[in-house]
Amino acid sequence: MTLVALSALPLLWVAWRLGLLRARLGQALALALTTAALATPMPWSGTDFAYLKRANLMLALAAVALLSARGLGLAWLRSGRRELLALGGLAAASLVIYTNFFSFHGQRTWIHYHDVAHYYLGAKYFGELGYGRLYTAMLRAEAETYGDRFRASEARDLAVNRLVPIAELLRASDATVRRFSPERWQAFKEDVAHLRAALGPHYAEVLRDHGFNPTPVWGVYGGFLANLVPAGSQVGLTALTLIDPLLLIVLLGTIARVFGGRAALLVLTHFCLIFGASFGWVGGAFARYAWLTALGLAVCAVERRRLFLAGLLVGVAAALRVFPAFFTAALVLGIAAELPGGNRRRALASHVLGFVLGLVGLVVPTVVRPGGLEAWAEFQANLRAHMTTTAPNRIGLGAIAPSDQRMAVAAPAAGGPAVAPVSSSAVRWPLFAVAAAAIFVLGATPGLAVTMTLGGIALNWAAVDLAAYYYVFLVLLAPTLRDRPWRLVALLGLELASHALLLFLDEDSIYPLRSALCGWLLLALLWDPVREGLARWGERLSSAAVPPPLP
Numbered sequence: 001m002t003l004v005a006l007s008a009l010p011l012l013w014v015a016w017r018l019g020l021l022r023a024r025l026g027q028a029l030a031l032a033l034t035t036a037a038l039a040t041p042m043p044w045s046g047t048d049f050a051y052l053k054r055a056n057l058m059l060a061l062a063a064v065a066l067l068s069a070r071g072l073g074l075a076w077l078r079s080g081r082r083e084l085l086a087l088g089g090l091a092a093a094s095l096v097i098y099t100n101f102f103s104f105h106g107q108r109t110w111i112h113y114h115d116v117a118h119y120y121l122g123a124k125y126f127g128e129l130g131y132g133r134l135y136t137a138m139l140r141a142e143a144e145t146y147g148d149r150f151r152a153s154e155a156r157d158l159a160v161n162r163l164v165p166i167a168e169l170l171r172a173s174d175a176t177v178r179r180f181s182p183e184r185w186q187a188f189k190e191d192v193a194h195l196r197a198a199l200g201p202h203y204a205e206v207l208r209d210h211g212f213n214p215t216p217v218w219g220v221y222g223g224f225l226a227n228l229v230p231a232g233s234q235v236g237l238t239a240l241t242l243i244d245p246l247l248l249i250v251l252l253g254t255i256a257r258v259f260g261g262r263a264a265l266l267v268l269t270h271f272c273l274i275f276g277a278s279f280g281w282v283g284g285a286f287a288r289y290a291w292l293t294a295l296g297l298a299v300c301a302v303e304r305r306r307l308f309l310a311g312l313l314v315g316v317a318a319a320l321r322v323f324p325a326f327f328t329a330a331l332v333l334g335i336a337a338e339l340p341g342g343n344r345r346r347a348l349a350s351h352v353l354g355f356v357l358g359l360v361g362l363v364v365p366t367v368v369r370p371g372g373l374e375a376w377a378e379f380q381a382n383l384r385a386h387m388t389t390t391a392p393n394r395i396g397l398g399a400i401a402p403s404d405q406r407m408a409v410a411a412p413a414a415g416g417p418a419v420a421p422v423s424s425s426a427v428r429w430p431l432f433a434v435a436a437a438a439i440f441v442l443g444a445t446p447g448l449a450v451t452m453t454l455g456g457i458a459l460n461w462a463a464v465d466l467a468a469y470y471y472v473f474l475v476l477l478a479p480t481l482r483d484r485p486w487r488l489v490a491l492l493g494l495e496l497a498s499h500a501l502l503l504f505l506d507e508d509s510i511y512p513l514r515s516a517l518c519g520w521l522l523l524a525l526l527w528d529p530v531r532e533g534l535a536r537w538g539e540r541l542s543s544a545a546v547p548p549p550l551p
Contacts, residue, residue: 276468315358330455
């Protein structure tokens with residue numbers, strides 16, 4: 001690769017000095033030859049993840065440099081065509097690295113079998129398994145199919161959220177099997193056998209994970225799709241994992257139409273560079289980005305002032321993943337603060353009505369179905385247990401100040417009384433209130449789409465600790481900030497800093513630092529607009545305090 005670059009660059013310089021690149025034909029030939037020269041030595045069969053991480057660092061640096069050059073008004077980028085070409089090249093390179101040179105999970109393995117094992121089995125057999133019986137059923141199926149030859153010696157008991165010897169789960173497996181009809185149990189065993197063969201020695205890791213965790217809405221509607229796939233069908237599994245790419249293409253196309261092609265290229269580049277949301281986490285999975293697509297389309301609808309449609313879409317996203325509801329909360333605060341009288345009431349009513357219809361329209365069918373209330377009660381208990389689980393890849397205020405359930409009591413070495421650490425709730429909820437107040441002050445002046453995205457992310461950061469791959473919603477800031485190059489520099493700078501930290505720390509140690517960096521990014525993005533908002537509120541209060549002139 002280095003030899004090719006050292007050979008190609010001098011040739012391009014000579015061609016430029018001779019004036020051969022002035023004609024469009026010469027430019028096209030130079031581009032084709034350069035692309036071929038760069039593509040030929042690439043490791044198209046995939047490469048080590050350590051090299052991919054370094055490549056992400058270089059691409060993040062290139063993105064920051066390109067946006068900084070635009071912010072400085074470099075003459076070369078004043079041509080919109082040149083800027084689009086540069087962004088297109090950066091997006092293409094980011095996509096190549098994101099997919100590991102189209103080797104995906106290695107050896108051209110597209111399907112993320114570990115994730116699919118949870119979401120395909122959990123959704124397809126949601127009526128029988130609920131939230132607490134997935135691993136018990138998988139172990140029993142393995143026992144019956146393979147004659148007690150197991151891949152794992154321990155598995156997670158999802159009822160108590162701890163690892164136990166598999167014998168404990170197997171002893172309680174009769175009750176789980178009785179929930180299946182004979183035909184459904186046979187189909188489940190075939191699906192488990194197919195996934196066990198596909199995962200090979202990695203199958204044991206599935207049983208130590210944290211189960212199936214989306215809302216019952218996802219379980220019911222995802223189950224409808226999963227039940228269209230015959231048991232043990234590789235073609236069917238592949239089709240399910242193509243849903244996400246199709247949804248993301250729709251989202252990018254809509255962003256390009258509403259915000260412009262430049263914004264869509266920025267979103268694609270940022271999506272590929274997001275730390276903690278690489279292809280290895282959720283690429284090749286089963287409809288894991290349905291919520292992101294609905295939320296992104298809602299931002300596009302807000303930009304076009306279609307607030308009812310935006311509410312409907314955020315309602316869908318919240319029904320699938322709960323936390324997107326904070327984006328509607330942010331938008332409601334912005335509308336309430338800024339729009340005048342009648343317009344404010346109409347806008348609020350329109351958006352809230354859409355949100356309620358989108359949410360209730362998906363939730364109610366899951367409640368009235370047999371076992372629906374039981375499923376929601378299980379989801380609530382499962383969510384509570386899941387949120388108190390110590391996991392390294394969490395992003396949010398609680399990743400910096402651990403939640404109450406995860407805080408150990410410190411005992412002095414001298415044998416004195418134990419000292420209880422300060423509860424994180426004492427920090428979390430005041431900061432959440434400050435974030436809500438900042439959004440209210442911000443209002444709709446910078447644009448409703450900005451208020452919704454920036455405010456929704458800020459409320460999520462303060463209120464909940466999400467897995468790092470859910471912070472892919474940061475990409476929705478790129479289109480709303482598309483004309484603010486220095487704010488885009490800060491946004492991509494977050495990825496540059498996160499990838500740079502990998503040079504010195506292991507990945508698990510970076511997430512608390514990334515949580516802090518996200519907090520600083522939000523503060524930086526909110527600072528000037530909120531300060532301007534405070535000035536506007538001051539003018540309003542001053543004018544209201546001045547008595548009208550006497551007639």
